[in-house]
Amino acid sequence: MYRRSLFFFPSSPHTHRRKMGAAMFPLEGEEEEEERRSRFSINDNVDLLVEILGRLDGRSLGVAACVCRLWSSVCRRDSVWEALCNRHVAGGGGGPGTRSVVAALGGYRRLYRLCVGPALDRLAGWRGRAEWASAATAAHLSLSLSLSVSLLSIDCYERLDGPQASLLFLCKPVNVS
Amino acid sequence: MKREHQESGGGVGGYPAAEMMLSGKGKMTGMEEEHDGGVDELLAALGYKVRSSDMADVALKLEQLEMAMGSSAAQDDAFLSHLASDTVHYNPSDLSTWLESMLSELNAPPPPLPSAPIPKHQSNQLDLPPPPPVPAAAAPASILDPAECSTVTTVDLPTPRRQSEYDLKPIPSAATAAPGRVVYGPEATVELNARDRKRMRTSSSSSSSSRGGIGVGVVRGMGSSMPSATEASSMAAGPAAGALPVVVVDSQEAGIRLVHTLMACAEAVQQENLKAADALVKQISVLATSQGGAMRKVAGYFAEALARRIYRVHPQQDCALDSAFSDILQMHFYESCPYLKFAHFTANQAILEAFAGCRRVHVIDFGMRQGMQWPALMQALALRPGGPPSFRLTGIGPPQPDNTDALQQVGWKLAQFADTIHVDFQYRGYVANSLADLEPCMLGADAAGGCSSGGDEEPEAVAVNSVLELHRLLARPGALEKVLGTVRAVRPRIVTAVEQEANHNAGSFLERFTEALHYYSTMFDSLEGGCTATGAAAAAEVATGGGQQDRVMSEVYLGRQICNVVACEGAERTERHETLGQWRGRMTRAGFEPVHLGSNAFKQASMLLALFAGGDGYRVEEKDGCLTLGWHTRPLIATSAWRVAAAGDALSAAR
Numbered sequence: 001m002y003r004r005s006l007f008f009f010p011s012s013p014h015t016h017r018r019k020m021g022a023a024m025f026p027l028e029g030e031e032e033e034e035e036r037r038s039r040f041s042i043n044d045n046v047d048l049l050v051e052i053l054g055r056l057d058g059r060s061l062g063v064a065a066c067v068c069r070l071w072s073s074v075c076r077r078d079s080v081w082e083a084l085c086n087r088h089v090a091g092g093g094g095g096p097g098t099r100s101v102v103a104a105l106g107g108y109r110r111l112y113r114l115c116v117g118p119a120l121d122r123l124a125g126w127r128g129r130a131e132w133a134s135a136a137t138a139a140h141l142s143l144s145l146s147l148s149v150s151l152l153s154i155d156c157y158e159r160l161d162g163p164q165a166s167l168l169f170l171c172k173p174v175n176v177s
Numbered sequence: 178m179k180r181e182h183q184e185s186g187g188g189v190g191g192y193p194a195a196e197m198m199l200s201g202k203g204k205m206t207g208m209e210e211e212h213d214g215g216v217d218e219l220l221a222a223l224g225y226k227v228r229s230s231d232m233a234d235v236a237l238k239l240e241q242l243e244m245a246m247g248s249s250a251a252q253d254d255a256f257l258s259h260l261a262s263d264t265v266h267y268n269p270s271d272l273s274t275w276l277e278s279m280l281s282e283l284n285a286p287p288p289p290l291p292s293a294p295i296p297k298h299q300s301n302q303l304d305l306p307p308p309p310p311v312p313a314a315a316a317p318a319s320i321l322d323p324a325e326c327s328t329v330t331t332v333d334l335p336t337p338r339r340q341s342e343y344d345l346k347p348i349p350s351a352a353t354a355a356p357g358r359v360v361y362g363p364e365a366t367v368e369l370n371a372r373d374r375k376r377m378r379t380s381s382s383s384s385s386s387s388r389g390g391i392g393v394g395v396v397r398g399m400g401s402s403m404p405s406a407t408e409a410s411s412m413a414a415g416p417a418a419g420a421l422p423v424v425v426v427d428s429q430e431a432g433i434r435l436v437h438t439l440m441a442c443a444e445a446v447q448q449e450n451l452k453a454a455d456a457l458v459k460q461i462s463v464l465a466t467s468q469g470g471a472m473r474k475v476a477g478y479f480a481e482a483l484a485r486r487i488y489r490v491h492p493q494q495d496c497a498l499d500s501a502f503s504d505i506l507q508m509h510f511y512e513s514c515p516y517l518k519f520a521h522f523t524a525n526q527a528i529l530e531a532f533a534g535c536r537r538v539h540v541i542d543f544g545m546r547q548g549m550q551w552p553a554l555m556q557a558l559a560l561r562p563g564g565p566p567s568f569r570l571t572g573i574g575p576p577q578p579d580n581t582d583a584l585q586q587v588g589w590k591l592a593q594f595a596d597t598i599h600v601d602f603q604y605r606g607y608v609a610n611s612l613a614d615l616e617p618c619m620l621g622a623d624a625a626g627g628c629s630s631g632g633d634e635e636p637e638a639v640a641v642n643s644v645l646e647l648h649r650l651l652a653r654p655g656a657l658e659k660v661l662g663t664v665r666a667v668r669p670r671i672v673t674a675v676e677q678e679a680n681h682n683a684g685s686f687l688e689r690f691t692e693a694l695h696y697y698s699t700m701f702d703s704l705e706g707g708c709t710a711t712g713a714a715a716a717a718e719v720a721t722g723g724g725q726q727d728r729v730m731s732e733v734y735l736g737r738q739i740c741n742v743v744a745c746e747g748a749e750r751t752e753r754h755e756t757l758g759q760w761r762g763r764m765t766r767a768g769f770e771p772v773h774l775g776s777n778a779f780k781q782a783s784m785l786l787a788l789f790a791g792g793d794g795y796r797v798e799e800k801d802g803c804l805t806l807g808w809h810t811r812p813l814i815a816t817s818a819w820r821v822a823a824a825g826d827a828l829s830a831a832r
Contacts, residue, residue, distance in 0.1 A: 097564070115788075118788070154553055
């Protein structure tokens with residue numbers, strides 16, 4: 001059928017639209033269908049792609065990143081991961097200040113990989129388990145952005161190699177005595 | 178009772194034959210037996226089945242046995258070794274039968290063949306082939322000074338199933354009357370010789386314990402009770418010679434016996450009965466090998482600490498080297514379990530709330546180490562609405578061995594981090610042997626034209642933070658008061674203190690020992706439970722190898738604390754943990770009032786644990802405004818926050 005890699009991504013709304021389109025107009029000829037399909041490609045509209053992929057969950061984003069180079073580059077954009085993180089943390093995301101801090105600490109993708117993702121997996125695991133039913137706190141546990149960024153900051157700090165890692169840092173006077 | 182545990186005794190792990198050397202022991206084979214009606218209940222609780230109607234008869238036989246053994250004092254060794262090694266006795270829980278067999282041995286020269294009746298029970302040990310020769314246990318022969326020791330520890334025997342796995346030969350038993358017990362050789366022999374000379378009081382819980390049919394761990398002097406008399410009268414063979422049978426131990430009973438032995442040893446140490454304590458320490462080591470996991474390690478560390486105390490071997494006093502090493506160990510402890518992370522997060526939360534709205538903040542850290550607490554605080558300050566304040570950090574640390582300036586390096590690293598997130602950062606490090614050497618002006622106290630640097634724009638808000646540091650000050654009288662006075666002089670907005678939640682400072686040595694045993698057992702349990710699931714951040718990156726290493730180093734870290742609590746005294750004993758209530762009293766007396774940690778901190782802590790903890794064993798609890806983290810029902814570490822009491826409130830009780 002289609003050579004497009006879209007085919008391999010079943011949850012993409014575009015595929016659904018196509019299927020729906022075929023179902024809605026069953027009497028149209030094949031040629032016209034081909035023509036319509038060939039006029040539109042999601043890969044031509046990167047912004048649209050960003051919007052769509054920004055609604056995926058973490059694992060699906062990872063899968064999407066394996067589709068093609070364009071998709072991979074989109075999936076590496078921090079804004080996609082930022083949208084994902086902000087969806088899942090309590091209280092929504094922070095403002096631009098948060099963005100700069102998180103970017104400095106390693107980015108939202110790293111934040112998701114290290115903190116938000118595993119936390120969500122764990123929470124999902126518990127909610128399915130009966131043992132946690134008794135612990136009332138479990139039901140109210142929700143990951144806060146500040147906590148996850150704190151963890152990220154610790155990770156960032158641990159990765160610092162020491163004063164000799166980056167000489168640029170020494171350009172500014174620092175009061176350490 | 179006995180039967181149940183023997184059925185479940187197969188839980189012992191695969192101990193290689195070489196480990197379970199017991200010299201020349203009689204080994205009673207495990208047995209199954211019908212529980213007769215009319216059995217004396219007290220003895221049944223201890224594992225002996227004696228019909229109530231037979232009690233008098235059994236008592237008489239026991240006396241006879243005791244007399245017979247005592248009378249052959251001259252040829253004790255030879256005779257006892259006969260009894261021990263050449264005869265086979267079965268089912269010591271059926272006391273009367275067993276006693277008859279013993280007495281018949283006594284009255285007639287030991288025949289070459291087993292003459293004891295074999296009650297009908299599973300005794301398939303006879304069918305097992307002889308074991309491969311195993312090296313004799315060297316320990317027992319040299320353990321005791323015969324004149325002094327009079328304690329016997331018994332160890333349980335395997336179930337038949339286990340024996341078949343290990344190809345054990347039925348060892349002619351001179352074992353104790355209790356089923357499945359093994360008596361350590363020379364000690365028991367000595368016991369008989371010495372029983373008339375010395376009666377050792379052992380911890381009362383052991384001999385009269387009726388928990389679950391567990392028998393006596395340590396024997397009292399003869400004649401105190403039947404079980405003990407029976408045990409004492411059952412002697413072990415003489416010093417080991419030749420091939421020794423392997424004994425595999427029922428770990429559950431051995432575990433309880435291990436605890437009893439630990440307590441008995443501590444009591445002996447408290448009473449300055451060092452010979453007995455010495456013997457018991459060695460028994461602990463052997464018993465500990467029968468356990469697995471956390472209990473074994475805890476027992477090992479406590480045994481080592483007791484040995485140090487007994488032999489007056491002091492840990493190396495090189496404080497500087499110690500501090501560098503303990504920093505490394507604490508890093509691993511930080512990684513492997515959530516206690517320190519919890520402490521840092523809750524303290525940071527309190528500091529953050531106290532710093533709300535301040536443009537200049539100053540944090541004084543009493544135990545700088547690697548500065549793991551501060552990136553999170555700096556990040557939280559950076560993220561707060563209104564932007565980050567200018568952040569000043571003063572770190573206190575001990576002198577380093579090779580004159581490297583560890584504090585300086587940590588400061589650089591933190592400065593680099595602060596630069597990344599665009600927080601204005603200043604750092605100062607102080608090297609001090611003890612916190613009591615600090616003076617307020619060093620910390621920047623700006624009292625009426627003090628030595629502080631920036632009194633111009635806005636007074637800075639000060640926070641003092643101490644994670645596991647204050648308890649060290651209790652080793653020297655007056656030090657804590659001086660430090661708290663210094664803290665007051667700095668006029669902090671908040672003082673956060675994190676301490677172990679245990680009382681390792683008051684009472685006698687035995688009480689301290691007991692308390693420490695419970696505390697560190699729980700700690701080690703939590704390490705075991707948590708080792709599989711490491712933190713969310715670490716899970717992606719740390720291979721099981723790294724997690725294992727963290728756990729092992731954490732155990733060493735805790736082991737050093739155990740050593741200090743048990744083996745040291747006076748100024749050397751720096752691990753003087755106290756409970757939250759005790760700290761509350763001290764802080765209140767020094768003029769501080771508590772600040773309640775809010776529900777936000779509680780929620781953050783719960784979430785943190787949910788992420789990082791392995792297993793569901795960790796519990797965050799709130800206790801009078803302070804947060805504690807514990808394993809199951811036992812709180813292990815507590816975070817509390819304080820501020821200087823207002824002038825009129827200096828004497829008011831904590832809210």
